[in-house]
Amino acid sequence: xxxxxxxxxxxxxxxxxxxxxxxxxxxxxxxxxxxxxxxxxxxxxxxxxxxxxxxxxxxxxxxxxxxxxxxxxxxxxxxxxxxxxxxxxxxxxxxxxxxxxxxxxxxxxxxxxxxxxxxxxxxxxxxxxxxxxxxxxxxxxxxxxxxxxxxxxxxxxxxxxxxxxxxxxxxxxxxxxxxxxxxxxxxxxxxxxxx
Amino acid sequence: xxxxxxxxxxxxxxxxxxxxxxxxxxxxxxxxxxxxxxxxxxxxxxxxxxxxxxxxxxxxxxxxxxxxxxxxxxxxxxxxxxxxxxxxxxxxxxxxxxxxxxxxxxxxxxxxxxxxxxxxxxxxxxxxxxxxxxxxxxxxxxxxxxxxxxxxxxxxxxxxxxxxxxxxxxxxxxxxxxxxxxxxxxxxxxxxxxxxxxxxxxxxxxxxxxx
Numbered sequence: 001x002x003x004x005x006x007x008x009x010x011x012x013x014x015x016x017x018x019x020x021x022x023x024x025x026x027x028x029x030x031x032x033x034x035x036x037x038x039x040x041x042x043x044x045x046x047x048x049x050x051x052x053x054x055x056x057x058x059x060x061x062x063x064x065x066x067x068x069x070x071x072x073x074x075x076x077x078x079x080x081x082x083x084x085x086x087x088x089x090x091x092x093x094x095x096x097x098x099x100x101x102x103x104x105x106x107x108x109x110x111x112x113x114x115x116x117x118x119x120x121x122x123x124x125x126x127x128x129x130x131x132x133x134x135x136x137x138x139x140x141x142x143x144x145x146x147x148x149x150x151x152x153x154x155x156x157x158x159x160x161x162x163x164x165x166x167x168x169x170x171x172x173x174x175x176x177x178x179x180x181x182x183x184x185x186x187x188x189x190x191x192x193x194x195x
Numbered sequence: 196x197x198x199x200x201x202x203x204x205x206x207x208x209x210x211x212x213x214x215x216x217x218x219x220x221x222x223x224x225x226x227x228x229x230x231x232x233x234x235x236x237x238x239x240x241x242x243x244x245x246x247x248x249x250x251x252x253x254x255x256x257x258x259x260x261x262x263x264x265x266x267x268x269x270x271x272x273x274x275x276x277x278x279x280x281x282x283x284x285x286x287x288x289x290x291x292x293x294x295x296x297x298x299x300x301x302x303x304x305x306x307x308x309x310x311x312x313x314x315x316x317x318x319x320x321x322x323x324x325x326x327x328x329x330x331x332x333x334x335x336x337x338x339x340x341x342x343x344x345x346x347x348x349x350x351x352x353x354x355x356x357x358x359x360x361x362x363x364x365x366x367x368x369x370x371x372x373x374x375x376x377x378x379x380x381x382x383x384x385x386x387x388x389x390x391x392x393x394x395x396x397x398x399x400x401x402x403x404x405x406x
Contacts, residue, residue, distance in 0.1 A: 012268065020261070027256035041260055048264045054287060071287070078286055127250035145212060146244050147251040152214045163214075171208035174243040181246070 015055050018064045019048060025065070025148060026072055032143050033076050035132055043079065047072045066154045073140060073158055130180035138173035141166055199226065203233050211240045270363075324390040329398065330406070331360035333377055333385050336367050354378075358385060358398065366391070366398045373400040380405060 006014070026047060030040040051058075051071050058067050131139060140159055144150045145166075156163045203226045209215045210223045227234045285292045336357035356378040357367045368374035368387075377385065377400070389401040 015268075016265075023256045023261060023264075024253055027260065028251075028253045031254060041257070041263070044256065044260060045264055045267055049267055050287070052268055074287060125250050127246055131247065142247060146247040152209070152212065167208045167212075167214070168205060170212070171205070171240065174208065174240045177243050177247070178239055181243075 011055065012052075015052055019051060019068060022065055022068060026068065029069070029072060029143055029148065030076070032128075032131065032139065032147075033072075033136070034080075043072070043076060046075050046079070050075060063154065065148075066150060066158060069144065069148070069150070070158045070160075077136075126181060126184045127177075130177050130184075133180055134173055134176060138169055138176060141169045142173045142177070145170055200230060200233055203227075203230070204236060207233065207237050207240055210237060211244055323394065324392045324399075326389070327391050328386060328388045329358060329360055329364075329366060329391065330386045331358040331364075331366075331384065333357075333380050333383050334359050334365070335381065336365060339365060358387060364396065366396050369397050369399045371400060373403060377403060 023044070027040060027044055030043045030047070031037060034040045034043055047068065051068050054071070058064065131142060134142065137159075141155060144155045144158060145152075150158065152163045152166050155166045159166070161169075203223055206215060206219060206223055210220065215223065223237075227237055281292075334357050336355045338354065339357065339359070355367055355370075356374050357365050359365050368377065384406040385403050386406055387398055387400055387403045390399040392398070
């Protein structure tokens, strides 16, 4: 190997210094993606383990936040795709989220069951509740762009789609948000009452 | 909607997010001055963006999350086996990993038709080894992985036997009659003499004795 391998302690220290400042941002995004605190915590732990495992692949000097967010979205998609294929929830606390087979089938491929009231309660406002109603693809770009402040180029790399797709998803996501928020937006004077 | 509007609409998100280059921005802003419909759309998108940003109240991660991550990182230093690394590679970079597998399959198909590898040749592909002994608890490597990464992973050939030493190292046992015999003694302590492939954390069992 060309580069001298750092000692495990060194590697660990470096990793924590880079990765731990992003815990809250990653947790917030994980929560907005999974929409359940327990799942968000699980996802977050998985992300850190994977990031640590692949820390050697991270190129120093490049954007660490974008790198670890890519791991987050990949892990999320992998996990939930798998979950829908082989649905099994045994943990006691998840039993209360039980829902019928019919409802499960209605859910989109990447989506877990969405309990709107419970989710709204987490963030406590209409905007976040509306955000939660978006499909995963739309929600992801809005979170990455408007909440986490990534550039289109970074988002394209994170979600593995062309920049043009990022732009059109954002556009459609905002239009959908506007539909969900129409009443609220009218009260706030953001959109005109019917034309 | 006329056709210039349609083109502009596709760029409005980029305009709002300041992601267009200067010539594009000029085209869009000129159009927005003349077209109230598109101007309203741009305005609405900007407001939505602001609304999301201003309402994106962050929820700090519970304190236990950090502690839990640290705990699992401690385990992960020794807990990941070779197969887990391969699996992670597929999850993160599926395309190159699959390409590599295809190439390997083609190559192995070619070589296998000439020489069938013997057990010792197979073992030598695991890198350097030392003859030595280890002592520890007999566990299932796949179940151990499951505990660590919380995603089920069972090796194609079924659960694999391993030994967890006092220092936290987990050694996988190369498949043989002896290692099969060990799998009947889960959770027992054992002392194994054999060849230790340190890089891969594999052991080829020569002799063992239950303690």
